[in-house]
Amino acid sequence: MNKAIKLTIHGKVQGVGYRRWFEQQALALELKGYVKNLDSGEVEAVIVGTENQLHAIIQRSYTGPSRAEISKIIQSEFEQAADFVTFQMLR
Numbered sequence: 405m406n407k408a409i410k411l412t413i414h415g416k417v418q419g420v421g422y423r424r425w426f427e428q429q430a431l432a433l434e435l436k437g438y439v440k441n442l443d444s445g446e447v448e449a450v451i452v453g454t455e456n457q458l459h460a461i462i463q464r465s466y467t468g469p470s471r472a473e474i475s476k477i478i479q480s481e482f483e484q485a486a487d488f489v490t491f492q493m494l495r
Contacts, residue, residue: 406452408437408484413447413465415475422447425469427493433457436488440495452488 413422418441426439426449435457439449451461466474 406454406484407458408450408452408482409458410480410482411449411451411462411465412442412478412480413449413468413474414477416471416473417447417468418445420471421469422472423493425472426465427491429461429464430491433460435461435491438488438492438494440493450482450488451491452484 423439423441426447430437430439430449430451433453435451435453437449437451439447442448449461449465451458453461462477462479465477468474
């Protein structure tokens with residue numbers, strides 16, 4: 405059964421290719437949802453997948469692309485309001 409979670413990624417994550425990198429990781433894991441920049445400087449990702457898929461993307465999220473510096477990731481349950489068809493990067 406699929407589960408939905410929201411990640412808020414803190415650190416140097418904007419202007420370093422983090423969203424594009426995250427999108428590639430999510431697509432490789434066949435996740436659904438989105439990733440976007442927040443005005444506050446963090447990156448938000450809503451991801452839908454199996455327990456194993458979610459665990460894998462969370463572990464990868466701490467690495468990020470080479471220029472990123474992740475200080476912390478806040479994880480929260482997400483009420484799946486809509487059925488996501490694919491994974492996409494939002495502006």
